[in-house]
Amino acid sequence: MKLLHDVRLMFVNNLNHTLKSPVFIFINMFQPLMYLVLYMPLLGGLGSVPGFTGGNTANVFIPGLLVMQAIFGCAFVGFPLIDDIRSGVIHRYLVTPVSRSAIILGKVLRDVVVLLAQCILITLVAIPFGLTLSVPGFLLSLVLYIFIGIIMSCISYSFALIYKVEDSLAPTMNTITLPVSLLSGIFLPLALAPLWLQYLAKINPFSYGVNATRDLFVGNFQSISIFEGFIITGIIAVVMFYWSLHSLKKMAT
DSSP states (O other): OHHHHHHHHHHHHHHHHHHTSTHHHHHTTHHHHHIIIIIGGGGGGGTTSTTOGGGOHHHHHHHHHHHHHHHHHHHTTHHHHHHHHHHTHHHHHHTSSSOHHHHHHHHHHHHHHHHHHHHHHHHHHHGGGTOOOOHHHHHHHHHHHHHHHHHHHHHHHHHHHHHOSHHHHHHHHHHHHHHHHHTTTSSSOGGGSOHHHHHHHTTOHHHHHHHHHHHHHTTOTTOHHHHHHHHHHHHHHHHHHHHHHHHHHHHHO
């Protein structure tokens, strides 16, 4: 019960801090909305090529776009943590009885709530652009976006706790996000890629998340991709959380 109490306190504190500047929540949506408005129409002639189920490019593009939002929207959350370290906020938390896990969980839960709000808004905006979806499938896909968001948030927090300076965190996260996004088949199905690129993408956990969400959006619940997406991203999310927790505990010693 103490852990839940501590998590609630840290979550509310972090969420209140975010809500003081809500404009950043919407600014973070600007890039995916520009892809939706300016890039997706370019795919209109690709409806008959492999990977575009039913000829609906929106049902292929939007799930990938939401994965991109989860990756990039949570990849740079470590910057405010560095500011908290520099100002002594984290050190003050560490000398209180609050659980170390709650410090990380409170931040991650805030990131997840913001991500879910953004994903839902982007999906609603995409409906007039031709998106059709299975409501149960979409709700399940939100869980996958949560897993991906947790992975990226925890990676960002871990490096922030290790580096403690923005100059090192920025290039590190950019180096991570670029290849994993390109190898996820976010913008175009990996079925269009050469075989060597398809094999390389198999080591990228986010490619399984993209495939799973595309099947969920069309209600293809029998697809093995869904099982693979949940298992792989779920396990990695847990591992990354414990890495960030270990980094926090190491900083406290």
